[in-house]
Amino acid sequence: MLKGVIFDFDGTLVFHNINFKKIRETIIQNALQCHLHVPDKNLPILELIEDIKKHNKKNVSSRKFLAEVREYLKDMEVNSACKSYPVPGSINFMKTLKQHGIKIGIITRNCGDAVRIVISRFNIPYDVVLTRDDVKQVKPDRRHIMAAISLLGIKKNEAIMVGDHPMDVACARNSGVLSCGILSENIDGRTLKNAGADFVFEDIREVGYLFGTKPLLPGKLPNPLLNYLLKHYVKSKSTSVIIGPCTGVDCAVFKNSRGIMFAKTDPVTLVGKDTGLYIVNVNVNDLAVMGGKPKWFLCDLLFPAGTTFQDIENVFCQISRQCENYNVDWLGGHTEISEGVKTPIACGTMLGTPLKKGIRRQIPSEGDKLFLIKELGIEASSIIAREKMRYLQKRFSERFIRKALNAVYKPGISVWKECNLLWKNFNIKVLHDPTEGGISTALYELADRYNSGFIITDENLVFYPPLLKLAKTFNLNPYGIISSGCLVGIASDKECKKIEIFMRQNQIKCSIIGEVTKKEKGVSLKKSGKTSRFPVFERDEITRL
Numbered sequence: 001m002l003k004g005v006i007f008d009f010d011g012t013l014v015f016h017n018i019n020f021k022k023i024r025e026t027i028i029q030n031a032l033q034c035h036l037h038v039p040d041k042n043l044p045i046l047e048l049i050e051d052i053k054k055h056n057k058k059n060v061s062s063r064k065f066l067a068e069v070r071e072y073l074k075d076m077e078v079n080s081a082c083k084s085y086p087v088p089g090s091i092n093f094m095k096t097l098k099q100h101g102i103k104i105g106i107i108t109r110n111c112g113d114a115v116r117i118v119i120s121r122f123n124i125p126y127d128v129v130l131t132r133d134d135v136k137q138v139k140p141d142r143r144h145i146m147a148a149i150s151l152l153g154i155k156k157n158e159a160i161m162v163g164d165h166p167m168d169v170a171c172a173r174n175s176g177v178l179s180c181g182i183l184s185e186n187i188d189g190r191t192l193k194n195a196g197a198d199f200v201f202e203d204i205r206e207v208g209y210l211f212g213t214k215p216l217l218p219g220k221l222p223n224p225l226l227n228y229l230l231k232h233y234v235k236s237k238s239t240s241v242i243i244g245p246c247t248g249v250d251c252a253v254f255k256n257s258r259g260i261m262f263a264k265t266d267p268v269t270l271v272g273k274d275t276g277l278y279i280v281n282v283n284v285n286d287l288a289v290m291g292g293k294p295k296w297f298l299c300d301l302l303f304p305a306g307t308t309f310q311d312i313e314n315v316f317c318q319i320s321r322q323c324e325n326y327n328v329d330w331l332g333g334h335t336e337i338s339e340g341v342k343t344p345i346a347c348g349t350m351l352g353t354p355l356k357k358g359i360r361r362q363i364p365s366e367g368d369k370l371f372l373i374k375e376l377g378i379e380a381s382s383i384i385a386r387e388k389m390r391y392l393q394k395r396f397s398e399r400f401i402r403k404a405l406n407a408v409y410k411p412g413i414s415v416w417k418e419c420n421l422l423w424k425n426f427n428i429k430v431l432h433d434p435t436e437g438g439i440s441t442a443l444y445e446l447a448d449r450y451n452s453g454f455i456i457t458d459e460n461l462v463f464y465p466p467l468l469k470l471a472k473t474f475n476l477n478p479y480g481i482i483s484s485g486c487l488v489g490i491a492s493d494k495e496c497k498k499i500e501i502f503m504r505q506n507q508i509k510c511s512i513i514g515e516v517t518k519k520e521k522g523v524s525l526k527k528s529g530k531t532s533r534f535p536v537f538e539r540d541e542i543t544r545l
Contacts, residue, residue: 008163248449262292276318377467378485
């Protein structure tokens, strides 16, 4: 259990307007003017000074140079401290941690005078502060963080290091301490993950998840938390596992005596009506996007108190009908009435075999194209219409409401037919099923999974027309809304053009929505001639209803 947090200072808790590049250049220039040897000009500033000292011990100019550059560096840091300002939310978050009895340490490569100025200006709460003046070896040396942990009176397995630089992550890893990277303008999530960060968050306040000071919202578990759990607790020792659990992966693939098998489990929690329709189709979809053919199904059904037998029979009837539709054997499961649920909950497990032999798992590359099959927001339209029926009846025509309600049937939430056509006729690199969190979550999951960046063209994103009206009515962002019933895929430019023509010939909507770019560019949205980061959603927009 975590009892303490060690924060980096600059960039994590406060913003300093300091030009490190200029400082390094000035130090190097002064060293050369003093006829000192500069072995490596690319070292961090503190290491650069020590390296110059090490390689110029016999040079009489060395002592004067070291005194001057250290004073120069200190002056620059102190001047910067007077102009610094807190990272939004950082101080209030630290106060919240203190209120919950969490011990706070701060370790920094900055000088003590500069740090004390900032702490005093903004009344930053802490238990221990260790600047470079307080320790012999600064981070990433483990002794820096271990000294702070010792002074806090906690064990290293009770602490986590939080910082915005790979150096902070390295310091934690060198010490066997958990690490959390915070995104910044200069350091992206992939860089922090590659450095070995256990968690990566966009906002420092999200660290509150780890201490229980920030409650989890309804919807999918945030990817940083899920990634940590999968990494630390879900480990397969068997060589039979081909594709295991990972964000951005729709189902597992493994080998047994029968050959290649596909396995998927998924719940249905957002709908009351058509539970049976949903639970079979969402699981079939996830097998299909991975190139699997559904064969066997199990399902757990939990109903709230007050449920009638007729209600349960209706769900069974729906599941039976859908299994027959896909030629799937319903093997069994579990059914009960539970005081612990307020609405029906279904959790299905689907097993299957390959759609065809020789499906290759390919990695997207820069220049590949992203395509969208069918329309975004099909599922959401039906859910909104059901949840807000009375409100909508006062504002929309009966025809419009009926169209939204029946969206789960037409155009439908199934992508089985489309997956079959794609896998059997084209060289597909990736298929993904945008469900909870909509197109936004789907894109970020794929980018994370394949270490890629994407640039998406807004005008090419095709939304189910009723969804756009409903989203506007309830002030919901269509980019982040549940969207079962469509596909996002990646293939080469040449292959995508063939797919687009083929799908249109088969009366299936298809559009090229973007391109794979370098990971450093992240996931971007090109709209009205301007490019910005694609919107991110902490939870599915539909939960705001």
